[in-house]
Amino acid sequence: MSSPLSHINAAGEANMVDVSDKQVSQRSAIAEGYIYMSAAALTAIADQTNAKGDVLATARIAGIQAAKQTAQLIPLCHPLALSKVAVDFQIEADKGRIRIESLCKLAGKTGVEMEALTACSVAALTLFDMCKAADPAMRIDGIRVLLKEGGKTGRWQA
Template identity: 55%
Template sequence: MALTHIDEHGKASMVDVSDKPMTCREARAFARISMQTETLKHIVNNSLKKGDVLAVARIAGIQAAKKCADLIPLCHPLALTKVGIEFEVDEALSCVDILSYCKLTGQTGVEMEALTAASVAALTIYDMCKAVDMDMVIEQIYLLEKSGGRRGHYQRESTMGKSS
């Protein structure tokens, strides 16, 4: 399979999507941030000085999805119609799992937006908690699922570190 963002001369190039049909496109992504047990308790109890960690991380993830084209070279600016961020607190593993969702009707996919949303939500959790725990680890950032477009539906077979 040829790389789509390289032109015939081997130079980076933004893909021309003008001939692609408008279709409903959706993507879901995952990220995990692991931390000390005490840090997770602070998040759950909303007892950090910086405020409600998960509420701020949700807004940051949504904003990041909307700014993806400004952050990732060669991404198309997209008119997203939905961005969602959900959190699952796993006390047994002392982590927060982040699930992002992006949707639009357009000519290119929203995978990068979903991945960026999950990543920035995790970075925001790190930023808000670093005063009490600099040993946090952001890990397992990956695409869970995408639909729409020429390649159709994709769903990750393995959920890697997901506890279930």
């Protein structure tokens, strides 16, 4: 009896998927998320007057590092040799938020959606950490995969 869930074996136990027979292909994923905060906190980020320093640069590095550590953080994820990780931000002051977008790429046997989601999530958490003194009521929201390409299923877009 097999399970329709790829990370559950026939006995109902957690199981790392065997990708050894899959073909190597170019794979990529883009994720997005938002952090909502006060106008004062957004201004401090934009003007680089936050007491903790360059908030966006720190969050970018944290997101990149997180993508590279995804297999250490998420059980059953394969360790991947990422060829590209990018984390970008758009301050949307009129909406009281920062949009975070992450991109992960590789040539491999499994997708990079979890790496893109992890990069986006940790970048948002880093923004929260660096701005919590200015606005403890911040909210992280809307983290999702926007696009994935490669592998047997090809292209998927939200």
